[in-house]
Amino acid sequence: MTTTGALLPDPPARVPDLDDRFTGPGLRRELWVDHYLPHWTTPDRSLARYDLDGDGLRLRIDGDQPDWREEDAPLRVSNLQTGTYSGGPGSVRGTHRHRPDGLVVRTPTPTKLLWAPSGGRVDVTVSASRDQGSMLAAWLVGTEHLSETHAGEVCLFEIDAAAIGPGGTRARCGVKAHGDPSLTTDMAEVAVPLDASRPHTWTAIWGGGETVIGCEGRVVRRIPQSPGYPVFLLLDLFEVEPRGGTYPKTARVHHVRGWSA
Template identity: 65%
Template sequence: MLGPLPAAPATPPDIEDRFADGPDPRLWIDSYLPHWTTPERARARYSRRSEGLVLHIDADQPDWRTADAPLRVSNLQTGSFSGPLGSTRGTHRHRPDGLTVQTPTPLQLLWAPAAGRVDIEVSASRDPDCMLAAWLVGTEHRDPRESGEVCIFEIDARESGDGWTARTGIKAHHDERLTTRMTQVSLPFDAGTPHVWTAIWGNDETIIGCNGEIVQRVPQAPDYPLFLLIDLFEIGAPRGTYPKTAMLHSVRGWGRTVA
């Protein structure tokens, strides 16, 4: 750990969701990058508990795309954008092998700050082959170069309470102004229990923290609109007991302009 995180802003957050009634439709789209696939394949599976929202991978859930199989995902994201059917324009062109728009989606900037802070409380999955992740990704609606990513965390499932790790950092994707810089950090706690991740970005710096402590400080940051994505993936052929789950307890976010 690299010291304590800066305190959260004294002002009320721009967004806050504890999922008392499920995902707030004014903030969330409950599909994973729906423009690259079909609605049924993109649609998230989830349920509500007193502690928050449970993201599911269900036994009958289809692969996100047949070209990516086996890969299933339940995701919430704070906006959408794509070009027309058959085009290559769209948010998060994360594959180099020719993603094309299958389902055109309108531009929705539900929350897309160019700088700010977000705090996300989660409990990671313990189920085999699962990963819980949260990213801030360039919307690309103004310019395809605006594609960089703040990877807040990617946590692979573990059955026990020991040995958890997370990947965090910056991914450049198609933005040559950024340099990919990812780090794997050890987590000194059971990530299958509630804990809070934080990203603070802007003015050429990104700070990523966990439970109030800085885990990575990167001297670069995207300076254009970003959507927040929170995802539960199952990577690999179906096995084990279903549903496979992770818990999303709360999200708070503050956006600000770039100096």
């Protein structure tokens, strides 16, 4: 699907509820958790590898980084997310039950709603990875702390390294139902006329039964459904192939802004 959509609306005229350029000496703990879905695995496997070097957040996959879960190998990930929720040990309750094959809580996590809007807008400026086997993604996923049916996802983008070219990039975006019976999975591949390894901005506007996804100020998808409950923002660099190539594998997050509806 090649898209040359309409202009996105301007962002709200007020100060963002979430605004981070990652320029400080450390991660802003009032905004971010530096583990990927830590309740489904163990801390050594969920912990992100990253640098804050004055040019934003550099997510890394290192050569010695373990798989997120042994059962999912090969799958390594460095992720930031705007909160956590899980049930107790052995529970099947927790944010982003995205697999049907036996996810259970291994590391209980407290309920942290650092940024968890039920609708709004988010702009994410990134430079994707061109390293072998890498994928950069940004998702809004249901927290599930109120109900296990609050499980839907707005996928801003999934960008495979192999899909990036100097004049254009293919990316996947849309809505995923997961455990939400009120949603229907509607994902599509879109072509955007840019080199995604250079800084560029993706946008999601969701709420009121509609989701709009944009890139560089243009609408790329308009979907007549949206989650209507709290969601966390996840920013992820994955290595999804067997180990190979040069390490570390990296991508950058330059700026994140979010407005709750």
